Structures are given as structure tokens and as C-alpha cells.
Amino acid sequence: MEKEKIECCSENQVHPDLLKIVNDTMPEETELYDLAELFKVFGDSTRIRILFVLFEAEVCVCDLAAVLSMTQSAISHQLRILKQNKLVKCRREGKSVFYSLADDHVRSIIAQGREHIEEDAI
Secondary structure (H helix, E strand, O other): OOOOOOOOOOOOOOOOOHHHHHHHHOOOOHHHHHHHHHHHHHHOHHHHHHHHHHHOOOOHHHHHHHHHOHHHHHHHHHHHHHHHHEEEEEEOOOOOEEEEEEEEHHHHHHHHHHHHHHHOOO
């Protein structure tokens, strides 16, 4: 696999006006860290599969395990990560715990990601 060469400037020239705009609008380091951590959550295909199931319905761990052909333990582990990152929420009904998307932001993030990867396919 051949590496694509990245074009670089032929001389080192800093543009102070652009740097000022960037420095004035750059979020705080903690916000950048939190954003990076959020996007890491989307870096696991099992978690993405769980989210796609939750796009369709509120489901319990048993249902998720069955539809994804995984153990309840493995599903629970991924749900814990999704919940810690406020992407899913749960509610108890008797002996069952049902999971759903935390809000419509989750659907929007995934939709934008799909739109981005499909741009090259057109």
C-alpha cells in the first residue's frame, strides 16, 4: 500500500491574523478532551450495532444479545460504556431493564457519519 504524500509549504511563513482567529475560537482543552472521548465511543462496531438496534426500538439486554448473537455479559459491557457517555438511557420494568437512545443527538451523529463516508461512494 503506497502512502499518499502530504503537500507542505515550500517556506515557513506564519499568518498571525489566522492564528489569532484560531486561538480566539479554540475550545478549552477539557472540552476538546471530552469531545475526543465521545468520538472514541463510536470507534467500536459492536457499540454502533447496538445503537442501530436502538434506532428501531427500546429493547432489553436479552433482546440485544439475541439480535446481535452475543452474550448478555458482552452486551452489558458495551451498554455501560454507552450509558457513561450519555448515549443511551435505561428503565426498569419488573425484572427487565430496557435501553433506548438518550436523545436525538445520537441519531444525528450517526447520520452525519454515514453521510460523510458515503460521499466518496457517489
